[in-house]
Every structure is written in structure tokens, then in C-alpha cells.
Amino acid sequence: MIPPMLSANPRLDRWVRFEPDGRARIAFGRMEYGQGIGTSLAQMAADELDLPMARLHVVPAATGEIPDEGLTVGSMSTEFSGPAIRTACAEVRALFIAAAAGRLGCAPADLEVRDGAFLKRGEPTGLDYWALAGDVDLARDATGEAPLKPIERMHIVGESEPRLDLPAKLFGAAFLHDMTLPGMRHARVLRQPGPRARLASLDEAAVRRAAPDVDILIDHAFVALICGSEAAAARAYAAAEATARWEGARDLDPQLAEPASLKTLPHETFRAGAPAPEAANRRRVTATYGKPYLAHGSMGPSAGIAQFEDGRLTIWTHNQGVYPMRGLAARITGLDAAAIDVIHAQGPGCYGHNGADDPPIDAALIAIRRPGPPIRVQWRREDEFGWAPVGTAMLMELTAEVDASGRLVDYTAEIWNTAHTGARGTAVAESALDGYVEPGAQPVRMMPDGARFSGGLLNAIPSYDIAATRTVEHVIFPPPVRTSSLRSLGGAPNTYAGESFIDELAEISGQDPLAYRLAMTSEPRGRAVLEKLAEMCGWVRRGAAGTGRGLGLAYDRHRNRGGFIACAAEVEVEQEVRLVKLWCAADAGLIVNPDGARNQIEGGMIMAASWTLKERVKLGGPGIQSTTWDDYPILRFDEVPPVEIALLNTRDARPYGIGELSQGSTMGAIANAVAHALGARVRDLPLTRERIAAALLAV
């Protein structure tokens, strides 16, 4: 079978070509943004082609240069792009072997490839990929017939190859933000205070006094200040911001930041799963958990460059996909997609759909109104926090029925959230343009298996053997602020809630939380990570609750179909939570790059710890009020605990995604450790000093 990404881009030369310099040009449609995907996919290509990594030239992503694999999202690159690049490379290798066999008059089975050269029964033949490049036409569609290498014969997959993109980032210029193009101009955009606000007046003379070279572009509510330098654009912006008068500014109720407020907003309801339980001799337990709106919090505010020349628009972006950016720019500018080129450059980590789509669209809107020079838009920190879409708040009302032995037999997850992918394919600048019509709810996305997908139901049902389960999802529309995919979508918050709830059920039943979980986990790979974790964290030493020191654990299977993971946390709680240590045992199947996998898993754990203990977006006025790092604290170096990770089953045939594997079980483990330390449960995130104090008072 041809992998879906390959059947969507079947021409082999879109994936692999041999260049005259003795390297193989490898292209794939996934964006590198620090997660190491470029290196992992190159490792798979190198193994299938029998080439060392140094012989690969991984082409930078750009429309026309790479296959169209859509967006780089959802922890799916290794799992879905991997088979495509492997299948393409295996077929290319087989075609070249056949060509070499033809020239040498031998059977293909007599040949092997070493460092790109063809050996016949171990002896050199004088032929290599490059010598045969003229014999094999790669401008043909893949058949998918060449067998993939068995894992045991893969030597580069499974090695901790150093990241290809990291060195540049340690020495100086490395990012889109560092690009300078000839004649480039710098622009800043005055944002509307809310999508319905219209510009009433602007003191243009004051703006010109601040920046004499400024070009003021006003098109309805879209106001751009274009200057020769970033500093001048900043001065122009400050003067414009101080003198602009708007009509119809938005004034949000700060209470909308609270997850509980989701229940008050318009929504559509979707039900799935088992019918309502019939009356039986069971105990029913209900608990409600909340997770606030969260910022992606990229270290670098987003940036983009656009140039419109001779009817062609070129966009430089660090977003999650060059082809989707082309489609977005075509829709917003009205240009034909064929007249738009999009070039990817490195950017700060995005962890989902952050502001990255927006500055390039700002720049494109300016560029088509000011043809000629490249226009660079660098968002400020306040822009990234204030105008980038955020991860939605969630309210999770969980109901369980347990039988006389305490075993969980019926489970209902009722969830309120906005769509986790609601801002996809939109830009904040759009509402400023003439003729803007507020979009309706995005059509429900369908999964290949026919299920609808909002992102909110991922891991809504815990990954255990439960006889009857059901979900009720309320999708709020319109959302009070733009919401978008944030690493794991609803998966991590749902696991946070579900695994907190499982601990509460274990406690009600008088059972040890680990034993309670194992008793309803028949999946051997799930049991294995739980048992390994218990050994790593010394679960047997776990003492009584309420001592101020706590040990907790949590478990899930990513999206209930991917990798298996169990995490544990040890905490000390006085007024605040101090993380003593975090542990993780994970089985994500085939690990392409073990060091990279550990890096991703640990990074996900630290980010989840930060979400759990510190983070919450504040709303009010025109939108988001938490626009600096002082307003939106994240976990710091002196708050980060040591982390221990074990990877299991790493040479299994099938790889699962790891980028969003570890957040949910880390959140659950910390929440359970805090509850163990306190002898009381805080169900609303983040677990702040005030909430801990309130929980202790309630005991």
C-alpha cells in the first residue's frame, strides 16, 4: 500500500533526486521548528538509500520545492511522513539497483549499496547513484512495491544523530528574524481593539513628527506604518497608538477567562458513546476540572516578510506549513495561488498554531499595496501575547459509576471548550479589511474513520478497560478570543482531568492509585510503562497523604491510539508547589532518534509542569490582557526539577508520535502529587498559592 502522503505527492523526484555534487537531495513536507523532525526524517531516508547522513542535502521548505504534506501538526510527522519518505527512498534504491544490474548483467539480488556505491558480491563495480542518475528517470509515480528495510537492518534509524539545524542557532543569525533583504522596509501594524472596531481618526502629523520617513498606509481599519528601520517603525507606531481613536472597541468581561464561564456562552452539543446507564447498584461520583486559556508563549514574537513584484507575491514565514500559508495568502489577498511563492525559514518553537501565520499576512497585505521592496513585519512581545490565538479554556465535568468492589464500570466526560483548531486558516488582520464578514463556525473536520474532530475529545475517555463510556461535548462559538491548536489540543487537559479523577476514585475505593490503574489495564504495553514507572519512582515508598510531600502518577495512551506513557511527580507543598522530581516511562514504538525523543518528551513534561503550576491567560478590554512575561509567568530554571525518562520497546516496527505524548500524564501526575501532599484536591488549573490555601481551608 502506498502511504497517504506519498499517494498525495506520488512523483518520486519530489522526494529524492541525486545532485551532481555527490549528494542526494531529500525533500519532505514537514517543517522543522526545533522538534528535530528534519533530522529524524533524514535518518529514515539515509537508511533506505544506504547513504550516510553527510551525503544528504535536506532542502529548505518552500512551495514548489517540497511535497505538499499540509501542516506539521499533531505529533504525526514521524508516524505519517516517515512511511512516505521511506517508501519513496526504498523504491528509488530498487530502481537504481535494477539499473545497475542491467548494466552489469547480473541479478539485482547480487548487488548491495554502500555509501551510495553499488557492490557486486562485496566487490566495487564502479557504479554509484550518481553514475546511474542518467539511466533512471525519477519523474515517475511511486508504485509502493519496493519492500521497506526491516528494522533490524536499519542502522541510522535508532541512532542519536545530532540535529542538523542546531549548530547555526548557537553562533548568531539563524532565524527568519535575522534575514535582511536588499531594500527591505520595516512595518508595524496598528491593531484594531477588537474585530469590529473601526478607525475614527489618526493624527498623521504626529506620526510623521515621530518618524519623518514613515509611509502611513490606511485601508479601512488596517493601519500600517512603513519605515526604513525597525526603530523608526517603533516610533511611528508609538505615536499612532497614542493618537488613534477607534469606534466599536471591544470590552471583554474579565470573568470570561474562567473555565466555568464557558457554560454561559452559545454552543453546539455533540453526544457520542454508550446509552445512558441503567439504574444499578453502583456508586456515582462526579467532579469538575478546569483548565484556563493558555498562551503558546514562543520565545520569539512572530515575524514575516513579503514582497510583491511583477505580479508575484513572495512570502517568507516560520509557520507550520508553506502550502497552507499559500492558500491563506491567496484567499486574503485575492491573488491566484499560482502567483504566490512561500519560503520557510527557522523560527522560535510554536507548540501549535501561535502567531506565526499573522505577520507574514500583515506583510503581504502591505506588500500588495506597496509593490517593490520586501516588507518585514516583526511582532512585539505584546502583539504575540495579545493577538496570537491561544489554546482554549476547558471545563471537564466527569461522572463515574463504580461497582461494589470500587471498579470503574461506567464513565461520562462532559466537556465545554471552543474549537481547538478554530483560528486555522485565518489571520488577525482580516477583520480590518473592507468587506470583512465574521466567519461562522468552521465546518466540522472529519477524521479518516468518519469521526468528527474538534480536538476537544482527545483522551476524553481514560485509556483503561471501562465497560461503558460516553462523551458530551459542548463546542462554544463564537469564542471570546481566537483559539487555536496548542500542543496536544484537548488531549493533555483531558488526561489531566481524567487521571485526577481516577486518583479520586481510587481513594474513594480505598485502593492504591497504581494498583487501581493496573487492575483495569489489560493492554500489556500500558501495564509495562506503569510497572516501569513504579520501579523508577520508588512507588512502594509512597506514604500517607497530607504531609506536605507528595508522590503522584498518571497514565495515558496518546489519543487512545498512539504511544503509551506513564509519568510520576514528587512535590513539596508549603504555600506553593515545589517540584522535586519528575519521572516518565514511555513506549512510543520505534524510536528514530533516541536523544531527540528524550528531548521532546522532557520538553513536553517541563511545559506541562509550567501549564499546571503557573499559566493562565487574562482577558479584558479588547481581548487578552496578559501581554508581558510578568503577566504570564512560566516555569524558570530555578523551578525546573530533574527529569528521568525510560523508553521501552524502541525497536518495535511502528513509530508513534512523541511531540505531544508527555504533557497530559505529567499534568495528571503533578496534580495527583499535590493532592497527596495536601490531603485535599485542587481541581482548577493553575495550582496557585491562593487555590492551595483555599483547598486547605476547606479540609
Place this chain on the structure above:
Amino acid sequence: MRRTIQLTLNERPTSIEVEDTEVLLDVLRGELGLCGARFGCGMGQCGACAVLVDGKVSPACAVEIGSVDGKAVLTAEGLGTPEHPHPLQAAFLELQAGQCGYCLTGILIGAKALLDMNPDPGRAEIAQALAWHLCRCGVHNRVMDAVALAARRMREAVAA
């Protein structure tokens, strides 16, 4: 006021004519073409633009160029090159201490200042010294391990 500023930039005498109220970060990244100091917040809250001014860690986004007249400024470019990396850069590469990498040049500067003062810092001292620097990818432990590794190498080099 427009005037000529003399400074020692990455160990080289440099003079530049600027408005003395211009922000050091803008001048470094603009006229001087040094992008090692990165724009993160513009408020001195994140450490992405850290440079050394006369050996002291400073957020280049919150320093006026006029105030560094006659002083020594060190950016990540002044630490080392891919061919001749500073022991810190070598250790960060060896331990793959990074994901997106946006915060790393600022952290390298913070770590350099620490090791200049304390050649043998423990984990808590490293964490304390870097507490101002934010990292969103969660590579803190690798970074702290890399700083400790570089410190050990540097001590061994001095002893040898």
C-alpha cells in the same frame, strides 16, 4: 543626539555614529549586523537578547547605545565560531542542549558571565544564575548539564 560611540565589540575596537538614545539591541542587529542577541520581549524580561557589558549580563533591549560608550560589549558572535566554538557552545552541541534554539545565545552569555565569576558552579548555582532567562521548549536540564560540562572542561584546560 547623533554622535560617535566608541566601544570594544567582541574584543575589537569599533566606532559607530548613532543617536545615543538608540537601543543597543537595534544597533547590534541593524547597523552592526550581529544577530546573536535576539529580540524576545523588548522589556528585559526574557534574556533572549543578553549581552555582556564590561562583563556584566545586560538585556540589550533595555540599554541605550550611548551608555556603552567606552565599554566592552560581548555578543554570542564573540564567544566562538562553528570552526572554533567556545567550550560552552561545544558543550551545548555535544549534549544537544536545545530545541528551537531561540533562547540559547542569550543563555550562553548568561552562562559565560557565571563561569567568569564561578568556574565550578553546582546545579543550584547554575539554575540561580540562569533564572532570568526563559526557555519555552523545556531544555533547562540539558542546558544546566551543558554549562556544568563546559565548566569542567575549562577547569581541566586551565589545570593542564
